[in-house]
Amino acid sequence: MRRNLYSALIFLLRASFGHAAESSSTSSKTGTRAADPSPVASKEASKTRKVTKEKSSQTTADKAAQSEDERFTAARKLAYEDTRVAELRAKVDASKNDEAANKAMRSYLKALYGKMRSIESSLEERINMTEAAALRAIPQ
Numbered sequence: 001m002r003r004n005l006y007s008a009l010i011f012l013l014r015a016s017f018g019h020a021a022e023s024s025s026t027s028s029k030t031g032t033r034a035a036d037p038s039p040v041a042s043k044e045a046s047k048t049r050k051v052t053k054e055k056s057s058q059t060t061a062d063k064a065a066q067s068e069d070e071r072f073t074a075a076r077k078l079a080y081e082d083t084r085v086a087e088l089r090a091k092v093d094a095s096k097n098d099e100a101a102n103k104a105m106r107s108y109l110k111a112l113y114g115k116m117r118s119i120e121s122s123l124e125e126r127i128n129m130t131e132a133a134a135l136r137a138i139p140q
Contacts, residue, residue, distance in 0.1 A: 068123065075120035075127075082115050102138050109134050 088108035
């Protein structure tokens, strides 16, 4: 059961970062075709054109979303290093039955996201949404 809980947590974290990957991949898909599709064009020239078009197609919203993702990741990494969060994670790993594991996982997630809120208060809305999704994934 602990493995399932851990897998659910990993899935949720990847899903939260998947949103950023979708938005950046959508912007990079638009306008990446080379202007001259002839076989005579060199590979280096087509690479240069692709990179130039990708850079110009990025909007400020994409840049803001990217920096938000970076701040979210940095806050999560700092929260993982907190001693209280690490103790709760060890408690989850050491739990003997499913009920204890679920209860420990809930307290771990609340502590993790609480620490993230204290580290990066500007991301409170995103942290709240991610926490709610993670808590919904744990059976009661």
